Amino acid sequence: MKTSFIKEELxxxxxxxxFENVVIEIVRKETVFVYASKEFxxxxxxxxxxxxxxxxxxxxSCVDWIENDEFELVYIIWSPETKINLFVKTRIxxxxxTMENTDMIWRQINTYQREIREMFGIEFPGFVGEKEFILEDWEDVPPMRRDFDTLEYVNDTFFEREGREDKQDVRERIAKRSGEEIPDFAKKYSRE
Amino acid sequence: MREKSTTIYLGPQHPGITGNMMVKLQLEGDTIVKAQTHVGYLHRAFEKLIERRNWMQTTTILCRFCVPEPDPPEAAFALAVEQIEGREVPERGKYLRSLVLELARIQSFLLWYAGQSGSAGLYTVGQWSVGDRNYVLDLFEELTGGRIYHMYIWPGGVRRDIPVGFKDKVLRTMDYIEKRIDDYDRMIFDSAIFQKRAQGVGIINKEKAIEWGVVGAPLRGCGIAHDVRKDNPYDAYDKLDFQMGVFEGGDVWARAKVRQFEIRQSISMVRQIIQNLPAGDFLNKMPNPMKWTIPAGSAYGKVESVRGEFGFHVVSDGSDKPRRVHARGPAYVHGVSLLEDILVGENLADVSFIMNSLGVCPPEIER
Incomplete structure (x- = not known):
């Protein structure tokens, strides 16, 4: 099957x-993955x-593989001649x-590194960029990590508006007013 | 006498800014000497939400990545999922997807007419084009049930077939829009105000465009012919006859000329699709959508939006929820560090004008 992928084979x-110490995989048409250690x-x-x-x-892009205790960084680059998407993947x-700073190759990487530093807590030594990007005064676990508990954060941070402490379900109020019953399938989403 | 520099904050709420974002400007007189972008006012943690939703529920979040252009994210995600899963799309589904994407381009161009002319003080065209855009939104409402957010493009095809009489309505609307854009062009491109404001402003040269990863109309306005629909054709684009608008100059004027050219190409493509719409299925149905799992793997799906390449890096671990969905919108490249760079030396009054021509969309930057 691989024989039909001429430009991918090339x-x-x-x-x-x-490069000797890398694993290369032709995944599908116009998509090639390279798995390498971070220094490569x-x-x-x-x-x-x-x-x-x-x-x-x-x-x-960054993917949190918490079960393997690793982050995966994925660099996707494209060639106007071959039209292939080349994925360079590394696990840290x-x-x-920490990951090597690469924003000297393409300057737009600067923005991506700012986001990844903030959202995953990955440091890029030597990288110059504003510390804050999307979040402000954030001191919790970097929020895109899998172990960041969104429900716990919401319960700790936000509160019911005054007069809404009873957490009354809107649908229950409507049901009471209209005399209609909440269907069984919808009851499982009820707050009670 | 040396002029004292002043710092002003443009936004986060400002009629000229294309969403909630702030640009901190350091000025000498009214010339910008330093610009610093600040986003974070619209962060809704979509990518985190998606990790807790199943594949089908994800499609309802994607369209909200960018309000003026909700369809390209749906299409990019669908392409990525289809790549991982190996799911084929029926021919009619491909054509209907291209139809919706081109209608989405037309409505987005009409919104751009309003933003670009309004930020130059030419408000009449803005009133017209936003009014006319409603006729395209009417088509969306009839086809998908929603005016702005459609959730129409699913992995495997599209959600439903076109209703009876829809083809005629599309053709009539296209005839009307085509007639109207001639009026817009006379009001904008023949206007001395617009010409003076747009020419030589917000220049991006070729080298910088490649280095910064500029995409879409700003890239074609630098004289570089790149369009995802031509370079990596998806859906029905390899069967449609269209040209890229490529203009030299790299300024706001060149970018406007690209869009002026491409709205007509989109209208022509919509007509071609309606004339050649194949019969057959429109959706290669997935199994029970609430129990739908995608094999482990990853892919990058990309489409051409009005503002440029819109892509999704989608990772599946084989479960019923996406492991990671990371968006790459054109505004992510154009609206942060590139904007900071090209605003230096420009006039304060041109900030909104340049932002509109680059297609900066803050909800897409911070998602």
């Missing part, structure tokens, strides 16, 4: 020749940009999350 060969990410991105023509940076330690 990219596979180019990357496999240049910068060289791969630079090589792809300078030598292979992947000059368009699409995305930097969740307890000491």
């Amino acid at each position: 990219l596979f060969q180019q990357l496999a020749t240049a 990410v910068l060289p791969i991105l630079l090589y792809a940009k300078e030598k292979l023509g992947y000059n368009s940076f699409s995305h930097l 330690d969740r307890q000491n999350p």
Whole structure:
């Protein structure tokens, strides 16, 4: 099946020749994944940009794999010639999350790193960017981490408006007023 | 005498700003010497919410990423999920998706006419185009049940087929809009005020555009031909005949010319879709939507919105809920550090004008 992926195979060969310690996978048409340890990410991105023509940076994303105690950083770059989306993936330690700063390659990475630093608590040594991005005076667990408990945060932070302490369900009030009964399937969403 | 510098805060509530965001400006006279963007007034934690919703419930959140353009996020997410799952979309579903995406582009262009001309003080066109946009919203209401948020594009196709008589209504509306945009163009592009305000303002050169990852009309306004619909065709775009609007200059004028060209292309595409709409199924149905699981994997789905490439990085761990859905909207690139960079040296009165031409949409930046 892989034989029909001619341009993907070519990219596979180019990357496999240049980097020995990486795992390359042709996932589907116009999508190639490269799994590398974090010290190889910068060289791969630079090589792809300078030598292979992947000059368009699409995305930097972070995924919290809490069960493995790791964060996964995903750099997605694109080439106007081959039209392939190249994913460069790396896993970093969740307890000491640091990653090399890459915003000198594409300046838009600056914004992504600001967000990831704030939302996941990953540090990028040498990175210059305003500390706060979306949140303000945030001192809790970085909120996009899987162990951030949203319900606990809401219960601790917000309160019922005065006069609403009884947490009366609006639907129950309507039911009382109209004389109609709340259907059984909807009762499980009731606050009581 | 040396002018003293002044600091002013534009926003978060300001009629010229395209949503709730603030730009802190340091001025000498009325020339900007430093600009600093500040977002966070519209953070609704959608990406966190999505982690607690199942795949089907996610589709109701996605359209709220960007209010003026709710359809491209739906389409980008659907493409990503289809890539992971390997789900095929029936031909009619592809055409209907392109129809909705192009109608969405037209309504968004009409909203842009209002913002761009209004921020130059030409309010008449804004009144007209927002009024005319309602005719496109009427079509959406009839097709999807919603005027603004449609939740129409699902992984596997679209939610429902077109109603009886819908094709004629679409064609009539397109004829009307086409006639009206000639009037808008005379009011905007022939206006000396608009020409003087737009030419040579908010310039992005080619090198900077590539380095910053500029997309959409701002990129094509720098003379670089890139459009996701052409470069990585999705849905029915490989079967439609259309051209990209590519103009040189990189200023607000060039970006406006791109949009002026592309609204006509969108109208032409809508007509082509209506004429060539294939028969057959419109949805490759998923199993019980509340128990629907997606195999483990990840994908990046991207579509061309009016403001540029809109993408979603979607990760599944094989369960009934997405592991991660991370959006990349054009405003994320245009509205933060690029804006800070290009505002330097510009006039205070041009800030809203430049923001409108870049398509800065704060709800999409902070989600």
